[in-house]
Amino acid sequence: MMENPYEPWLATVEDIREEVGGQRPIKTFKLKFKDKKITDNFSYIPGQCAMVSLLGMGECFFAISSSPTKKGFIEVSVMKLGKVTTALHELEPGDTVGVRGPYGNNFDVSGWKGKNLIFIGGGIGQAPLRSLIQYVVDKRKDYGKIDIIYGARTSKDISYKEEFAELEKRKDVNVHLSIDVKEDGWDKFVGFVPDNLLKVKPSPKNSIAITCGPPIMIKFVIQNLEKLGFSEDQIFTTLEMRMKCGIGKCGRCNIGNLYVCKDGPVFSYKELKNIYGER
Amino acid sequence: MDILIISKNDLPKFIDELIKKNTVFAPIENDDTILFGQIKKANEAKLDYLNSQYPPKALILNQTETLFKFRPGPKGDIEPIKIDEKKVIFGIRPCDAKSLAILDCAFSGDFKDPYFLTKRDNTVLIGLSCNKPGVNCFCTSFDDSPASSKYVDILLTDIGNSYYVEVTSDKGKNITKGASKFFKPAKESDAKAKTDIEKKAIEMIKRTQKTENIAEKLDKIFENKFWKEVSDSCVGCGTCTYLCPTCHCFDIQDESTLTKGARIRVWDTCMNPEYTLHASGYNPRPARKNRVRNRIYHKYNYYPKNFDVIACVGCGRCIDLCPVNIDIIDVVTSAGEVKP
Amino acid sequence: MVNEKELQDAVEKTVKRDDVKYVVGYEKGTYGFQAKPSFAYKPEDAKKFIFSPICVHNLSVFPMLEEKPPLRKGEEPDSRKLGVVVKGCDSRAIVQILQEKGLERDKVVIIGIPCEGVIDPKKIEAKFPGQVDNADVKDDGDNFIVTIDGKAHKVKKDELTPDKCKTCEYPTPVLYDILIGKEIKSKKKEDYKDVKTFEKKSMKEKWDYWEKQFEKCIRCYACRNACPLCYCKECMVDQLDPQWVRRSVDLSENTAWNLLRAFHLAGRCIGCGQCERVCPMGLPLMELNKKLEKDILELYEYVAGIDAEEKPLLAMFKPDDPEEFIL
Numbered sequence: 001m002m003e004n005p006y007e008p009w010l011a012t013v014e015d016i017r018e019e020v021g022g023q024r025p026i027k028t029f030k031l032k033f034k035d036k037k038i039t040d041n042f043s044y045i046p047g048q049c050a051m052v053s054l055l056g057m058g059e060c061f062f063a064i065s066s067s068p069t070k071k072g073f074i075e076v077s078v079m080k081l082g083k084v085t086t087a088l089h090e091l092e093p094g095d096t097v098g099v100r101g102p103y104g105n106n107f108d109v110s111g112w113k114g115k116n117l118i119f120i121g122g123g124i125g126q127a128p129l130r131s132l133i134q135y136v137v138d139k140r141k142d143y144g145k146i147d148i149i150y151g152a153r154t155s156k157d158i159s160y161k162e163e164f165a166e167l168e169k170r171k172d173v174n175v176h177l178s179i180d181v182k183e184d185g186w187d188k189f190v191g192f193v194p195d196n197l198l199k200v201k202p203s204p205k206n207s208i209a210i211t212c213g214p215p216i217m218i219k220f221v222i223q224n225l226e227k228l229g230f231s232e233d234q235i236f237t238t239l240e241m242r243m244k245c246g247i248g249k250c251g252r253c254n255i256g257n258l259y260v261c262k263d264g265p266v267f268s269y270k271e272l273k274n275i276y277g278e279r
Numbered sequence: 280m281d282i283l284i285i286s287k288n289d290l291p292k293f294i295d296e297l298i299k300k301n302t303v304f305a306p307i308e309n310d311d312t313i314l315f316g317q318i319k320k321a322n323e324a325k326l327d328y329l330n331s332q333y334p335p336k337a338l339i340l341n342q343t344e345t346l347f348k349f350r351p352g353p354k355g356d357i358e359p360i361k362i363d364e365k366k367v368i369f370g371i372r373p374c375d376a377k378s379l380a381i382l383d384c385a386f387s388g389d390f391k392d393p394y395f396l397t398k399r400d401n402t403v404l405i406g407l408s409c410n411k412p413g414v415n416c417f418c419t420s421f422d423d424s425p426a427s428s429k430y431v432d433i434l435l436t437d438i439g440n441s442y443y444v445e446v447t448s449d450k451g452k453n454i455t456k457g458a459s460k461f462f463k464p465a466k467e468s469d470a471k472a473k474t475d476i477e478k479k480a481i482e483m484i485k486r487t488q489k490t491e492n493i494a495e496k497l498d499k500i501f502e503n504k505f506w507k508e509v510s511d512s513c514v515g516c517g518t519c520t521y522l523c524p525t526c527h528c529f530d531i532q533d534e535s536t537l538t539k540g541a542r543i544r545v546w547d548t549c550m551n552p553e554y555t556l557h558a559s560g561y562n563p564r565p566a567r568k569n570r571v572r573n574r575i576y577h578k579y580n581y582y583p584k585n586f587d588v589i590a591c592v593g594c595g596r597c598i599d600l601c602p603v604n605i606d607i608i609d610v611v612t613s614a615g616e617v618k619p
Numbered sequence: 620m621v622n623e624k625e626l627q628d629a630v631e632k633t634v635k636r637d638d639v640k641y642v643v644g645y646e647k648g649t650y651g652f653q654a655k656p657s658f659a660y661k662p663e664d665a666k667k668f669i670f671s672p673i674c675v676h677n678l679s680v681f682p683m684l685e686e687k688p689p690l691r692k693g694e695e696p697d698s699r700k701l702g703v704v705v706k707g708c709d710s711r712a713i714v715q716i717l718q719e720k721g722l723e724r725d726k727v728v729i730i731g732i733p734c735e736g737v738i739d740p741k742k743i744e745a746k747f748p749g750q751v752d753n754a755d756v757k758d759d760g761d762n763f764i765v766t767i768d769g770k771a772h773k774v775k776k777d778e779l780t781p782d783k784c785k786t787c788e789y790p791t792p793v794l795y796d797i798l799i800g801k802e803i804k805s806k807k808k809e810d811y812k813d814v815k816t817f818e819k820k821s822m823k824e825k826w827d828y829w830e831k832q833f834e835k836c837i838r839c840y841a842c843r844n845a846c847p848l849c850y851c852k853e854c855m856v857d858q859l860d861p862q863w864v865r866r867s868v869d870l871s872e873n874t875a876w877n878l879l880r881a882f883h884l885a886g887r888c889i890g891c892g893q894c895e896r897v898c899p900m901g902l903p904l905m906e907l908n909k910k911l912e913k914d915i916l917e918l919y920e921y922v923a924g925i926d927a928e929e930k931p932l933l934a935m936f937k938p939d940d941p942e943e944f945i946l
Contacts, residue, residue, distance in 0.1 A: 005390040006346045006531075006542075007359055053542075056351025056535040058859075081556035083860045095353035156536075216563070241563070244531045244554050247390040250547070250555055251528035254573075258579035262389070309835055311741075312901045332899050333837065342837065378795050414650060485751045486650070512656040514680055516841035518899050532866045545866045548839070553857055566686040579631045602676065602845055603896045604648040604655035 005247050007054055008098030010034045013091055013136055019159040020152075024118065026159055027089055028065065028077045031099060044068055045109060046061070046131035047238065047266045050101030051246045052076055054091075058084040061243040064102065064126035067135035074099075077127040077159065081090045101248045105266050106212065107132050108235070116145040118202045120221050121192045122213030123152055126159050128265070129212055133167075137268060140172060147202050151178035151193035155186055176200050194220035197228075202231040210236045222269055232270035239265050280428075281446035283455060283462040284469055285435075290442060294321035295462045295604040297454070301403075304338055305369040306331055306411050315368065326370055329413045330594060334524040335368055335375050336382065339398045339592055340612050344544040346394070351535040365401040369456075374418045374592040376404050378524035384586035385527050394544075403450045406431035406555035410476055415595030417608055419481055420488040423593070438472040460461040490579070490589060497580040499619035501572075509610050510571035512603040517548035519597035519605075525578070525590045528554075535567055549574055571605075579611060620758050621670045621732055621800055622764050626704070629797045631665035633702045633728055639831065642702030642730065643681045644813060644883030645674040651750035652743050656681065659702075668704070670757045670799075672763055675737040675781070677891040678703055679712040680847040682727055700726055700908065706734035711889035711924030712847040717794075718924075718931050719887075721850060731795030733803040739781040745776070782905070783892050793925055811913045817906065829874070835872040835900040838866075842894035842904055843880060855879065877929065881907040886915045886932035889924040 013029040031052070033039045045052075046067055053059035066075035068250050080089045091097070109132070117136060121129045148167065152158045158177065163184045168175045178189040178196040191197045194217065202209070209230055211221045218237055239252035241260040248262030256275035258264065285293060297303050298319060305324035307316040320322050337366040348358040366376070383399065386392040408426035418425060428434035432451035435442040443465060446455050455462055520526045530547035534540055547554060550570055555563045564570050582590035591607070598606050646657035646667040654673045659665050682701045689721045691695060705713065705780055716722050735758055747754070747767060755766040755808050763779055765772045777785065786809040791802040814849045815827070840856070856864045856876060864875050881904075882889075890912060894904045915921055 003391070004347075004359065004393050006392075006394075006544075007357065010357065053533075054353065055349045055355035055357070056533050056540050058533050059531065086556070091353055096355055097353075098357065125504075239425070240557070241556055248388065249385060249390070249392060249527070250530070250579070251549065252547075252580065254577070257584040309831070310901060312835060314775060314835070314900075332901075343869065414749050508658075509755040511658045512681075514684060514845050516844040516897055517839050518841045519836055519895065521841075522899055530866060534865050534867060543867050550844075551840075551857075566688060567684070598650075598900045602841070602893075604653045606649040609649050 005100070008051065008059075008100045009038050010096055011099045012095060013093055013095045015093055016091065019077065019161070022156065024079055024081065025089065026077055027080045028075055028160075029088070029091070029097075030075050031097065032073045032141075034101070042074075044074075044102035045106035046135045047104070047106035047128060048102040049076065049104045049128075049246075049261075049265060050076065050099050051103065052078075052088070052097040053100070054084060054087050054184075054265045055096075055098060057087045059098075059100075059244075059246075060084050060088075061240075061246055063238065063265070064129065065127040065130045067131050067133075067138060069135055069138040077124065077130075079124045100239045103261055104263075107266055109135060112208050113142045114144060114206075116147075116202070116205075116207040117143055117152075118147045118207060119149065120193060120197055120209060120211040120213075121148075121150045122217045123157065124159065125211075125217075125238075126150055127212075129210060130160060130163070132210065137167070137170075137173065144206065145174070146172070147200060149175065149176045149182065149193060149196055149200055151189075151196060152157060153180045155179055155183055158261070178246075179249050189266075192220070193217055194224045195201060197221060197224050200273030201228065204231070204234060206238065208234055210238075212238045232273060233268050235269035236266060237269065237272075239267060239268050254276060281347055281444075281452060281455065282470065283446065284441050284443040284465045284467045285461050285463075286441045289461040290435075291321035291385060293458050294318075294324065294369065294487075296458050296461075297369070299308065300457070302364065303369055304335075304366060306493060311519040316372075318369075324370060326407060329409075329411075330372055330596070332522060332600070333597065333614045334372050334378070334522060334594075334596070336378060336524050338366065338368055339402060340382065340386075340395055340527060340529075341545075342546050346531070346542045346544055347413075348539065348541045349533075349535070350538065351533070351540045359553045362397045363401070363406045366398075366400065367403045369405045370407045370598055371385055371404055372409060372429065372594070373406055373425060373427040373430065374421065374433070375524050375596045377418075377427075377592045378594075379404070380430045380523050381504050381582075381586075381592070382527055383588055384582075396474055397452050403454060404431040404433075406453075407452070408434060408436040408477070410437055410600070412480055413595055413599070414485065415433070415598040415608070416593060417483055417486050417488050417595060418593035419484050420593055421589060421591070421606075422513060424477055425480040425484070426473065436473045436476060437471060441469070443469050443473040456462060484607050488593070489612045491615070493589070493611060493615055494580045496615045497576060500614065500617050501576075503617055503619065505614065505617045506572040507568050509575075509605065510566075510568040511551075513567045513571050513605055514603060515550045515552070515567055515570070516602060517550040519607075520550055520574070521546060522596040522600060524592060524596075535544055549577075566581055575607070575610060623669055626670055626730070626732070627665045627668050629730055629799060630659055630668050630702070630704070631662045633730065633797070634659050634662050634665060634741075638699050639702055639728060640697060640699035641795060642704065642728070643678050644668040644704035644730070645670060645676075645678075645755055646914040648673075648904060650753065652738065652740060652747075652754055658929060659819075660770045670704070670732055672736065672738045672779075673674040675738075675740065675896070677697065677709045677712060677847055679705060679716070679892045680845060680893070682713075682718065682848060683720055683850040698726075700728050702730060702754040704730045704732060705792050705795075706732055706737070706791050706844060707787065707789040708734075708889060709847075709892045710794055712891060713924075714794050714927045715887055715889055715924035715931075717927040718849075718929055719934070725926065728788065729792065729795045729797075731792030731797070731798045733791040733800055734787075735790060735803065736776050736780045736784040736787075738779045742781075744778050744779050746779070781896075782813075782891055783890055789925075794834065794927055795799050811909060813906065814910050814913050817910075830870060832902050833877060834870055836868075836902055837900055838868050838873060838876060839878075839899065841897045842902075845893050846884075847891070847893070848889070849880070854881075876903070877902070877907065881911055884908060885911040886919070886921060888921050 011031040020026040062076040248259040255258040386395040
């Protein structure tokens with residue numbers, strides 16, 4: 001019998017960490033496959049995604065937000081927004097979910113060796129970037145300068161607070177956090193992420209910029225990157241779409257003739273400019 | 280290729296023989312509607328039909344398909360299901376058979392869809408040529424013919440007192456060898472009769488769609504206001520997508536009670552605004568103009584770019600049944616003539 | 620016979636107004652006996668408009684399909700009026716929507732056409748199959764004159780009209796801004812003959828009949844999308860949380876869908892027959908809607924879509940209602 005790409009593998013929820021509370025809470029789930037053979041064979045590269053399903057509720061497509069250098073588990077960050085994500089937020093450690101993957105294309109981790117990397121993230125958009133950040137930090141010698149620019153609405157909305165604190169302590173990584181509105185006790189940049197980017201002013205020489213966040217933020221970040229001298233094939237982003245199958249068959253996530261689940265979600269700005277379609 | 284003859288008297292006997300050993304689907308009539316259903320006797324099949332409203336792709340890409348069963352909830356479990364039905368589809372038209380070959384491209388690739396491909400392997404297609412194409416048929420616009428045997432295992436053409444039989448594949452040969460008492464080798468006069476009928480049928484097709492270099496032409500007019508004019512009259516009913524033999528979009532839903540459930544795949548339509556609605560409320564295709572344009576581009580630009588074949592077979596169902604007369608022959612021909 | 624020149628002049632005059640965005644009417648279709656909706660944005664577009672017995676569709680669905688795209692900063696929403704060309708039955712749909720406050724009266728310009736019967740596309744296709752070139756159909760009192768390849772065929776109206784025309788009580792639009800031609804009074808009466816015949820059948824016969832029909836349903840929702848009165852922003856069947864009707868296509872869910880839709884239209888359906896015309900599988904949806912129409916008439920003495928000032932039936936409460944409480 002042919003292998004069935006629609007059938008998920010069962011995984012246990014090992015740990016749940018609340019990143020952000022409030023109206024749109026974000027939780028990070030640490031998942032471990034029940035079958036050890038699958039854990040050993042599940043190999044992915046940062047940027048790829050997985051379909052996580054709660055049996056009886058449905059499936060959602062999430063970026064795998066942990067790096068493959070951390071073996072034995074995968075992590076996904078989930079924002080509570082619709083039917084399935086609300087049900088996922090009710091889970092407890094020990095519960096079972098289904099996982100399918102890895103799907104999509106990946107960041108070019110081998111082609112970017114030796115280059116300076118600038119990560120620009122906003123809100124929950126940090127999730128796919130975190131996988132790549134963990135990867136390059138674990139393989140620090142292979143890459144050049146690392147700048148991480150991340151912003152959220154308020155200091156309570158910052159995801160991965162402990163990890164950012166650890167990264168800020170490191171001397172070989174530059175972290176530039178920001179929040180949208182002034183707050184007591186916040187001594188770092190106040191303003192939108194695209195403006196923070198202009199303040200940091202990274203050099204386009206031998207650099208790759210990767211951005212992910214709300215569509216409006218991506219639009220202005222790309223504008224500012226071009227102002228700073230970055231060319232189209234130095235700018236990468238990850239896109240999201242409503243997805244059902246995750247393997248390029250159900251037809252819904254297409255932008256032009258490319259499917260975001262199969263040919264994406266990582267796209268270079270050069271690719272995006274050249275395809276016709278709504279995004 | 281084996282070329283044979285079967286007399287009109289023997290055909291029902293052959294079908295009855297088929298029914299003894301296989302599950303046979305053929306065109307049947309339900310009130311005034313023709314659809315493909317299972318037949319238990321040869322006389323249930325209605326062979327003097329134009330084409331079924333409901334496309335026979337439904338027998339391979341079922342409208343509702345159970346992917347697997349499960350026990351729902353956070354302590355649930357999965358129960359895979361077997362996919363092994365064998366069937367024979369009798370009387371399928373050459374355009375519909377071509378559509379299955381076109382869908383093969385979408386369902387293979389990096390991830391093979393076992394539901395579609397296994398059923399495809401286990402199905403024998405016995406085609407029936409069109410002696411009298413319909414008003415809106417335009418298979419000839421794609422270099423195809425109403426009597427083409429390219430995509431079927433056996434093709435029958437009505438040449439008067441008998442049917443001209445072309446057996447193109449091993450699957451077909453198994454069938455005809457198993458019922459060899461009904462078949463005789465064909466004579467040259469039979470072959471000529473078939474060629475004459477094919478030529479007459481091609482001449483009956485009056486409407487043509489200009490599809491030369493259509494993918495490149497469409498690339499240049501994506502933002503053109505032509506699409507607003509075309510889509511103004513669309514009511515978004517979705518009839519075109521449900522009847523199109525090459526449309527393949529689907530939805531996946533979990534349907535369960537408290538103790539058991541199944542994940543099912545159902546046909547979906549890109550004409551529905553909810554089709555691309557994000558959970559955040561953002562919709563990349565909010566207006567009918569976006570959706571109509573996306574459908575035409577998917578068939579005539581995106582599919583050719585990915586798989587090198589136009590995803591339209593010229594069956595004309597969408598033209599027959601569109602309530603507001605959005606005519607794909609006219610739309611694409613006019614699109615090819617719009618100045619960018 | 621409707622004076623097409625008068626129609627085109629009226630449309631041209633309406634489109635020329637500053638406060639009208641477009642007028643939707645009928646134009647010649649692409650083959651056979653088809654008429655398609657035509658949108659006049661500029662005065663010269665009015666020349667395409669026609670009206671003949673092949674103009675069977677209900678165009679009042681278009682004002683409800685207008686999308687409101689997101690606006691740029693400082694951009695004002697386009698609040699111009701929409702013009703619609705309607706026959707008698709179609710105008711009742713607009714009146715019903717006005718009753719429900721789905722549209723505002725000053726947002727539509729209604730160009731009314733008194734209609735003496737149209738042609739059912741399925742019936743004329745069965746009588747004159749295989750027409751590729753556009754054919755001409757004219758109204759001639761009790762007959763239609765169908766001209767094909769230069770030859771004129773006289774056909775009795777009853778042979779080609781849909782059932783709704785045979786019992787039409789409102790040939791003149793009940794509400795209009797401009798009327799093309801003179802008002803026509805109807806001599807026909809809706810007697811629900813078919814509904815009464817069906818009501819006499821046994822329960823088993825009724826279920827068998829409808830089971831056979833609902834098995835054909837493919838849940839394409841064309842009936843809902845083409846109906847002028849189905850304009851809920853989120854239809855109950857699209858809701859997932861809670862899920863009222865499952866998405867799988869089987870007899871149980873199909874029955875649920877069709878019956879639920881008929882009940883949601885009770886007291887609101889004006890009998891234009893668009894749902895039945897659009898259904899690709901040929902389900903006799905008007906039989907369901909007519910039954911509910913008859914029940915509403917008998918229970919509440921209410922007819923949908925006649926008076927725009929009236930309150931919608933199932934959304935109003937009068938002190939002399941027979942029930943003591945609103946439940």
